[in-house]
Amino acid sequence: MTTEYFTAVSLDGYVADPDGGMDWLSGFPPTAAKRDRFERFFAGVGAMAMGATTYRWVLAHEKPEAWRRHYGDTPCWVFTHHDLPVPPGADVRFVSGDVAAAHDAMRAVTTPSAPTVWLVGGGVLAARFAAAGRLDRVHLGVAPVVLGGGAPVLPVRTGPLRLARVDQDGAFVFLTYEVPDRLG
Ligand SMILES: NC(=O)c1ccc[n+]([C@@H]2O[C@H](COP(=O)([O-])OP(=O)(O)OC[C@H]3O[C@@H](n4cnc5c(N)ncnc54)[C@H](OP(=O)(O)O)[C@@H]3O)[C@@H](O)[C@H]2O)c1
Numbered sequence: 001m002t003t004e005y006f007t008a009v010s011l012d013g014y015v016a017d018p019d020g021g022m023d024w025l026s027g028f029p030p031t032a033a034k035r036d037r038f039e040r041f042f043a044g045v046g047a048m049a050m051g052a053t054t055y056r057w058v059l060a061h062e063k064p065e066a067w068r069r070h071y072g073d074t075p076c077w078v079f080t081h082h083d084l085p086v087p088p089g090a091d092v093r094f095v096s097g098d099v100a101a102a103h104d105a106m107r108a109v110t111t112p113s114a115p116t117v118w119l120v121g122g123g124v125l126a127a128r129f130a131a132a133g134r135l136d137r138v139h140l141g142v143a144p145v146v147l148g149g150g151a152p153v154l155p156v157r158t159g160p161l162r163l164a165r166v167d168q169d170g171a172f173v174f175l176t177y178e179v180p181d182r183l184g
Pocket of ligand 1: 007008009014015016020021022050051052053054055057058079080081082095096097098099120121122123124125126128151152
């Protein structure tokens with residue numbers, strides 16, 4: 001069982017622009033290779049987690065029926081202090097506070113064929129997992145775009161991560177890092 005943060009990021013390390021927007025990615029229609037990479041990853045996902053800002057972005061920008069098309073019945077823990085709606089048929093579980101307790105619940109629903117907890121993002125939530133020692137791997141699809149500001153990919157201080165893999169797909173570089181047991 002591993003917990004993996006898989007996200008697109010700008011060259012200067014942001015997952016969203018200063019207005020929370022994602023338009024900077026729309027200039028790069030997904031290639032077959034990029035889709036395959038994500039589908040291979042998602043096939044191993046048994047549970048997923050989002051911060052409230054990311055979840056609100058998904059609710060605002062995707063049609064409600066798209067949730068099941070994208071994520072099927074994979075359970076998604078949403079970290080929030082607020083009451084938020086749930087798309088039809090989505091298995092969304094709202095939690096707040098300690099990430100370790102919620103992470104234990106996520107791990108409990110993973111299976112040998114779907115052993116991965118996917119941290120969808122954003123950076124604030126992924127950083128809380130990292131700080132709690134609950135992040136094993138980071139996959140970054142680096143877009144050739146400089147945003148100059150926005151939502152940072154992982155706003156926490158770490159020691160060196162281990163670079164496990166580098167791939168090129170067209171204009172993107174895909175980087176996989178492993179997080180050592182002890183950070184900082
Ligand atoms: N490039 C990509 O592929 C990608 C991937 C993911 C996200 N994004 C974008 O990144 C942006 C958001 O990133 P972000 O890092 O600012 O925010 P985020 O991690 O998505 O959400 C942070 C919010 O989640 C809630 N939260 C986090 N931890 C919590 C806890 N332990 N208990 C209760 N609530 C908790 C709080 O919201 P409340 O207090 O309001 O409930 C907090 O302000 C969005 O615009 C999103 O679309 C991009």
